[in-house]
Amino acid sequence: MAREIGEPGVAKSSTTKKHKRRKSKKEIKTRTVHANILYDQAKGGDNPNRHYANNKIKTTKYTLLSFIPKNLFEQFHRFANVYFVFIALLNFVPVVNAFQPELALAPVVFILSVTAIKDLWEDYRRHRSDKEINHMDCLVYSRSERQYLECYWKEVCVGDFIRLRCNEILPADVLLLSSSDPDRLCHIETATLDGETNLKQRQVVRSFIDLDTEFDPLKYNSVIECEKPNNDLNRFRGYITHRNGRRDGLYKENLLLRGCTIRNTEEAVGIVIYAGHETKAMLNNSGPRYKRSKLERQMNVDVFWCVVILLVMCLFSAIGHGLWMFQYGDKRPVFDVLSPEGTDLSPVVSAIYLFLTMIIVFQVLIPISLFVSIEIVKICQVYFIHQDADLYDEETDSHLQCRALNITEDLGQMQYIFSDKTGTLTENKMVFRRCIVAGVEYSHDANARRLAMYQEVDSEEDEGLSRGGTLPRKESLTSQHSGGKAVLRSQSTKSHRRTGSRAEAKRASILSKHTAFSSPMEKDITPDPQLRDKVNDCGSQMEFMRFHNQLLSQISPDLQDVFDFFIALTICNTVVVSSPNQPRQKVRRFELKSPVKTIEDFIKRFTPSRLTSASSSSSSTSLATNRSSSHRACSSLLSSPSAESTLARLEEERGATPGIRGALGTTPACPHAGGSVAGGSDEGELRYEAESPDEAALVYAARAYKCSLVGRLADQVTIELPHVGRLSFELLHTLAFDSTRKRMSVVVRNPLTEQITVYTKGADSVIMDLIRPPAADDSKGKRQRKILFKTQNYLNLYGMDGLRTLCIAKRVLSKEQYASWLRRHLEAETAIQGREELLFESALRLETDLHLLGATGIEDRLQDGVPETIAALRRAGLQIWVLTGDKQETAINIAYACKLLDPEEEIITLNADSQEACAVLLDESLHYIQAKFLCSSSADPCAAGVFQPDYATLQFHAPPTSSGTAGPVVVHRLGLVIDGRTLAYALDKSLEDKFLAVARSCRSVLCCRSTPLQKSMVVKLVRDKLKVMTLAIGDGANDVSMIQVADVGVGISGQEGMQAVMASDFALPRFQYLQKLLLVHGHWCYSRLANMILYFFYKNAMFVALIFWYQFYCGFSGSAMIDQWYLIFFNLMFSAFPQLITGTLDKDVSADTLQELPQLYMNGQNSEEYKPYMFWMNMIDAFYQSLVCFFIPYFAYADSDVDLFTWGTPITTLALLTILLHLGIETKTWTWMNWASIAFSIVLFFMVAMCYNASCPTCYSPSNPYWTMQRLLGDPLFYLMCVITPIAALLPRYFYRACQGSLFPSPVQVGRQLDKVPLGLRRHLVNQRTAHRTPLYPLGPPFLKGCSSKITDPYSSNPKQKAQAASPICLKSMEMKDTPGSSKNPVNHLEHHDELSLPSSEIIWLTSTPLMPQMECVQLISPPSGASPGVTYQKNQESLDCPQQNILKQTCGERLSDSPDSQ
């Protein structure tokens, strides 16, 4: 992925330069593109396109010539490198030099060249892939040959005409001028750009749309004026000026982007607008991210301390030297050498010189190789994470991707997890579950049963050989796609791979996931019999009435609503229909060509908007096969007569009110009108390609009721209704979904009623506000109000049930209304400035006064293992916050289902509608928490005894103290739920501290209805204010900002496209893998790196201190008894390998134990492996060890005739042995690689020493250790020292470690001991430990027992109890929390309300805006759906009746008095 780093930027800058050059002639804001064929002869001469980048891409950073200077330049951006070069150069100054100058360069050169080789290799790979891409073929029109010729991609220029065939990849950004499609459309697949696998429609430029003949480039003579290259995939503006002066706007619907694949279109022709590096795809490429991990930040502090130590040591030596010289006075001894000039050096001057010399000598203290080693270790870690089979998802054939290479250890230090809900916790497989039409709920029980069955099958598959289970399924689907398509598909995959571009190749894999939504679970919906009857009823009535030319409005409003509801489900979307068997146009062969002509008129006058393309939010594909098409009734016979009449009428109308002339594309006849079965089979099965799974789910749901979408064009939607047959709705406008409006609309002309109707579909909260308030008290109004009221109730229940709710509404526009709206809308559309805003406003104008049709509930199933993962992560001390855009009830329920919220937990809900209210709420919550938990902790300390098991588990939740800005925070058993609006207030500067204070003391936090921006703000707030490590996980485009803000961003490479993955540091196939990623790999990476860094500091300090001690014996003259070679290569070679191996492979605790005891993760959270004091402990140990290593040889050789290097070489050897054995003590697991690396290090040292000492007696001046090693090896004293020194040096550490192992073992050590126990016994132990509250964290502050744990009623998983619970026990909600035992207290409060509540869940609604309209009781007995612990729902009518604070206090008081009783 690294290939495009920076390069687009470079290219961009070069182009801007070019543009600047042209600035004098041309204004800078636009680019003008002419056709190249006009200028073909004058090659490059006066071709106005010559300044634009050509299509040759070059992502390499270097050329052969520029490699060395450029690479060096880049490397010197690193401060460490500059420092070491400085030291090396210092060596060339004669008065201060310490080593042979050439030798001193060795480490720097080594480090630089390793990096350079790495860069070179990467660059070469980029070069090769560039070459491959540049040499791909495409068809370019040649003026001389007058035909399209094969060309290499790199030869394509701006202004060239390109012919594209089906399944070809676009070589550049091309403006679509012609398409073989009858509707002048072209479908592209943008998976390589945004990962969205659905097909997108692109349209031929308007002026070429009516070209009946084939496009002839020679006749083209227009000038295109458009934006300068930018990286916004969803924006393209410009206009094309024809010779006759006519101008046409260009939109992103006209632009085909480089890297996309042409689908479903036989041939298309376009003109290149942007090429090469200026294409949007290339401009969008960004390289891997470089973040600095927490550990590295900590390390840098200690590197700084090393510098300080170094300077102190140098200063000490310098002063020592000055004094030493000073004592001899003027008379210099013979051994004090004069300066080269023969003059005396004053003590001061020589002290200054010496200072510099010492910096050179002690340079090893600054661990030059540490940076390189860390990089190597991290790459290895990434490799291992990557290779982990447990993180591999068979279903999608994908595994974890590490996109950021240098923050692996951060995974082990996370404290907060921010998770998206949809697609992250849930599968994002939308299944239609229930719906409400006109206030009547259709529960689709059969559907529920069916889903339960799927679940069982699924789980069986999972347990059994799931490989076998998934494989055939895929195959069968491929075979469904059958013949030609399958072949094409495989071709395209191949060509994807051929491009070699990493991004492209990677995304190509998504192609294989095309069947993502086509699981039968999502497609086959069992209709509710009641509703089906109604639909049939309605259809037949309609048919009847139409047949008798009655007004359709006479139909009963109920049925009308049902009818409209299904029409809305079917057409109010952007689903594209395609048949897998045939090219697209064949599907529509039956459509009339003639209406186009008439519509054309309409277009000319009013140009309907075709905003059909993707909204900014990402989406996913549904390529499902339409199985029920065979059931389709092809009763179009009936529709044709009416169609004719309508047409006629329309013609008349057109005369009167031009522009409002509906085109009725009613299908005249099904070509195979004879039998529906035949028709179905002939057409093949339709596939729906939706932008979001919700849309697909709705379309499939409608199809289950035989209301199926059969075709969608830019201006017309064809649907098929039972009894009525095919109807073509003229699609006037599509107002695409956006996250601000949270809704989408289509404006159609109903062919039956001739009305212009707006169908709107959106989030219930939004739609409900836009519903036209029911008129006066007439029966209609009453009915309306009742419907609204009922729907709202059901919606709330749906929410509690964890269903995603959507409201469907419609609005009938009068022609005048429409005309006036249209006028302004067209203005907005044509506006150059602020078009988006104007369109937005225009949409708002349209979507008002809606008439509610109904609502749907879509289930999004939890992913496998999510509750377990969350439980484990929580036990690991991670705070999990869920930030979702879903509605509160849905979110809460999912939160229960995934065990994020515990039924025993109290829940604080914050809903405020003003800043002040929010402030008050926060204050109250804070007081409540304080009052409650303070009093409880003091009042009933023995309550804990009753709930021992509970307590034990909680014991593990030692709050992360390391980070604390305000000391340890006790995390209570509280849940916090906050909605988007309140969140906005709470995130205000004035309230954010309070909000955090409340939120951090809650165990789980749920933010509903939050916008992407809010998500990132929350993450940022927590990260900055609490100074904690944050991880954000999400799967969609709405999570991107949050992922980017967090310390570690994790993307789910699921079905919602690739934006999240592209922004993330790690991409996981499923949420549950997070557990292993964090608990195992994170822990390992952290502990490995932390230990390695500490070891590095120790090693260097120990080695350098040896020389420092020697300064006391050589007059602080800077001489070293360790030969310069050893000094320089010690770090680079002799001691480098074992620590790399240990840093890569060491496992302090086995993976199994880490997963079974998530508590061990706190080790990393609290930075237990690398605390600041550990650095100093290590330094002290290093100094002790170096003293031993120095003075044992010193005294052993004292008073002898030993020469410097014969004495110094043993010291080097001893230091090496000690350092390696030290590593041995710190190594937890010894594989053969550890042994081998240590043996290798020792052997390497002796080999190098022997060769060096035997090679050349004169080459290594100033030192000359000839034959020293050989002589030493024959000296018994040498061996005697080798035995005693490491023993003496390591005795304290070994002793300490041994004591620690038994006296005060760290949790990790306990875990390690558990490793030795056989698996079965270990399990038992773990459970036992939990049960017996053996504190793993003896030092952790005792967890303050929450009052809530007094609730004895274990939340039942058993349906009987649930049923009991569901019985209307009524409590005043504010007081519920203080029911110590639900069995005991409820009686006291029974009198309050007739609401439903579940006693076991204590919910406090702190709310200033009543969540729901005050209305009668809502009861829900939730169906036993999956693992969900049922539905709890509680409504509070009077939460505002009394000041909450009083209640809080009162609660507390009650508690005080209650607690003795409870025992």
Place this chain on the structure above:
Amino acid sequence: MAKNQVGAGPFARRPDNSAFKQQRLPAWSPSLTPHTVLSVFYGLSLICVLLGIWLLITVQNTYQLKVDYTNGSCKKCFEMRKYPANATKNCICTANFKVPKAFLGDVFFYYGLINFHQNLRRYMDSRDDAQLVGRKKSLKFPSTYCKPFAYDENGLPIAPCGAVANSKFNDSFRLVYHQLDGPAVTVPLHRRGITWYTDKNIKFHNPPTNTTLQEAFQGTAQPLYWQRPVYDLDPEDPNNNGFINDDLIVWMREAAFPNFKKLYGILNRAHALFSHGLPAGNYSIIITYNFPVQYFQGKKEVVVSTVTWFGGQNYFLPIAYLVSSGMTFIAAIVLTVIHVKVGRDGKNMEE
């Protein structure tokens, strides 16, 4: 990743299930708890104590004797050397000492210098190995490391150049044994073969010449402080002259500490009287006192010593072994106590 071929099978990207890639390599994981390390501690303690005792016994069989002659009986010479003006004047003095007990075996005769920093960085660097190895070119153009002892005031290159050679120790000794019942006998010393073999034969060579050594050193100056030129260092043995003079080689091997001794000679046990070593009795050293030490408060001494298989008389190593053994033992006992007291808990953890 790039290697993973799309479409090469349903599980093309499945990682290999190898022990290495899944980090499941068989591993030995020692746990550091008392009962696992106790044996190590006791074992180490035992080994150390045995070695220590053995070494102690060995060291006790060595003899060493130091005679400081800086000032005592050589006061006259010491005063004389204070003034460079007297540099050319000869001064001979005698130091007497008594060997209480016979030195058995090979006896080594050293001269020692106290507070002489041969290990100063700039001093150590001030030599030219290429010159000492006999390269003609380096003889004429000594390395810059030799500065300011590379050329004399006449511009002639100094051979051997540099501060190390310049400050060569130039006292000479004659050891006389005063027999109780006989004439004083000069103790015979091997003055040759006191260098490393590799030094004598590889690191030091005279410049190649067909004629005399003097010829070879034509055009070079002798070091400033030297009384005799390099080709005439040993008037008795013409083969011991030039760069391969043993005393020069010994001197050029710079000592590690400011207090050091250097080998002067080895007792020649061919003489019947000394065949077993140095007999007990009275000795005197007749010293040609040349080397000035008063500038740096230095001292000079003569050391007579026998050696063991692991070096000269040095009690440090056996003591170090014994102390380490003791420490290890104490640690072992502490751990035993811990093991007994707390070990039950530790066991609990595992059971």
